[in-house]
Amino acid sequence: MNDRSTPETPIDTKHTTCCIVGGGPAGAVLALLLARQGVATTLLELHRDFDREFRGDTLHPSVMEIMERLGLAEPLLELPHTQLRRIQIQTETGMVTMADFSRLRTKYPYITLLPQVKFLEFIIAEAKRYPHFELVMGANAQELVEEDGKVCGVRYRGHGGWHEVRSSLTVGADGRFSRLRQLSGFTAVATSPPMDILWFRVSRQADDPEGVGLLARARGGRLLAIIDRRDYWQLGYVIVKGSYQALRDAGIEGLRASIAELAPEFADRTDELQDWSQISLLSVKSDRLTRWYCPGLLLIGDAAHIMSPVGGVGINYAIQDAVVAANVLAAPLKGDRLTVADLAKVQRQRELPTRVIQTAQTFIQKRIIATALDGDRTLSPPAFLRLPVLRDVPANLIGFGIRRVYPQL
Ligand SMILES: Cc1cc2nc3c(=O)[nH]c(=O)nc-3n(C[C@H](O)[C@H](O)[C@H](O)COP(=O)(O)OP(=O)(O)OC[C@H]3O[C@@H](n4cnc5c(N)ncnc54)[C@H](O)[C@@H]3O)c2cc1C
Numbered sequence: 001m002n003d004r005s006t007p008e009t010p011i012d013t014k015h016t017t018c019c020i021v022g023g024g025p026a027g028a029v030l031a032l033l034l035a036r037q038g039v040a041t042t043l044l045e046l047h048r049d050f051d052r053e054f055r056g057d058t059l060h061p062s063v064m065e066i067m068e069r070l071g072l073a074e075p076l077l078e079l080p081h082t083q084l085r086r087i088q089i090q091t092e093t094g095m096v097t098m099a100d101f102s103r104l105r106t107k108y109p110y111i112t113l114l115p116q117v118k119f120l121e122f123i124i125a126e127a128k129r130y131p132h133f134e135l136v137m138g139a140n141a142q143e144l145v146e147e148d149g150k151v152c153g154v155r156y157r158g159h160g161g162w163h164e165v166r167s168s169l170t171v172g173a174d175g176r177f178s179r180l181r182q183l184s185g186f187t188a189v190a191t192s193p194p195m196d197i198l199w200f201r202v203s204r205q206a207d208d209p210e211g212v213g214l215l216a217r218a219r220g221g222r223l224l225a226i227i228d229r230r231d232y233w234q235l236g237y238v239i240v241k242g243s244y245q246a247l248r249d250a251g252i253e254g255l256r257a258s259i260a261e262l263a264p265e266f267a268d269r270t271d272e273l274q275d276w277s278q279i280s281l282l283s284v285k286s287d288r289l290t291r292w293y294c295p296g297l298l299l300i301g302d303a304a305h306i307m308s309p310v311g312g313v314g315i316n317y318a319i320q321d322a323v324v325a326a327n328v329l330a331a332p333l334k335g336d337r338l339t340v341a342d343l344a345k346v347q348r349q350r351e352l353p354t355r356v357i358q359t360a361q362t363f364i365q366k367r368i369i370a371t372a373l374d375g376d377r378t379l380s381p382p383a384f385l386r387l388p389v390l391r392d393v394p395a396n397l398i399g400f401g402i403r404r405v406y407p408q409l
Pocket residue numbers: 021022023024025026027044045046047054055056057058139140141142173174175176177178179199280281282300301302303307309311312313314315316318
């Protein structure tokens with residue numbers, strides 16, 4: 001059958017209260033929270049499943065406390081995972097603890113490392129228990145539906161052609177390449193992280209050490225993050241921004257040799273890296289929209305603020321956005337009295353925490369990462385880490401942000 005539908009003449013039009021574009025951590029958690037509060041919610045996800053390229057598997061203490069409030073922490077922790085209790089940097093002059101989560105006042109004093117696909121499948125399975133939740137996979141949102149200066153839905157390409165969803169609120173949770181951000185025309189303020197990261201894995205062997213957590217090794221202008229994933233080792237090779245193509249042109253053998261130098265314990269398994277397709281490039285970006293909303297539309301998660309990977313906080317902040325959005329918006333959505341002031345309130349509650357963490361990330365990028373990538377400079381830890389009163393600041397900031405966020409039940 002020929003598909004004759006167009007954005008202007010979609011095959012069908014559905015009506016819902018909240019249409020969320022993007023089934024990543026922000027969109028999936030928001031959909032669950034709204035549906036469990038009885039708000040008719042449609043979640044549109046571009047892909048046909050949740051299993052895709054690596055983009056971080058970290059659930060911070062704040063996320064675990066949110067899950068606990070929802071009665072979901074225990075079943076979540078029954079899924080195979082590892083726990084990361086500290087972030088350390090091994091420099092030429094010694095070992096420095098950057099963040100020690102085990103000192104945090106929480107039932108979950110660690111970062112839970114759980115494959116993101118498992119987390120998303122878990123949240124979606126939970127959301128499906130609620131009759132107000134609808135999920136459309138393979139839905140590529142491309143156009144906003146606008147009437148009288150207000151966004152009142154989206155048009156997406158999906159099964160059989162173009163479809164339309166009309167809603168009181170459209171939420172763009174479509175990540176770092178957000179189509180809805182692009183369509184909204186909102187402007188962003190960007191910072192310039194000095195690095196990109198190559199993520200890949202090597203196998204674990206029987207006599208490898210346990211409980212390594214996250215260890216970064218800095219030597220000779222190179223930086224390697226080593227994360228203990230129980231069944232394997234996740235490695236993050238940090239490179240100077242924009243140098244990926246040169247590294248690729250030099251051949252995968254050069255990368256293997258560099259890893260073997262930084263981490264001699266993996267020298268016997270670097271040949272597991274046979275092909276660049278085994279390596280995910282994270283082109284590091286960091287920015288934040290000056291405005292996250294307009295009538296009928298709200299952006300959250302990476303769509304509103306792309307996070308640098310420093311501290312691995314992107315998922316954490318995306319989920320906190322979702323929780324605040326649900327807390328503020330569920331009642332007005334249910335009562336059909338949503339105003340622009342409600343959307344502004346979401347931005348007001350989330351903008352300051354985002355600015356603070358991005359400022360801290362910029363400091364670490366300039367003070368630590370740029371130094372580590374400069375072969376002529378020696379990396380020394382920031383002096384404040386030696387002060388007992390300030391020692392727990394990084395763990396708190398990474399684990400929770402400047403304020404703890406909980407869902408209203
Ligand atoms: C390689 C890599 C490693 C990372 N490591 C970490 C880490 O260790 N810890 C951490 O906290 N963060 C990490 N991040 C960042 C983290 O992935 C993001 O901050 C987080 O996923 C943001 O969540 P989100 O829900 O806002 O967006 P996303 O997770 O990006 O989800 C957006 C969703 O929208 C969908 N979508 C996109 N366009 C459309 C469309 N037009 N129509 C419908 N659906 C659409 C996408 O398919 C996706 O499912 C990493 C990122 C990358 C790329």
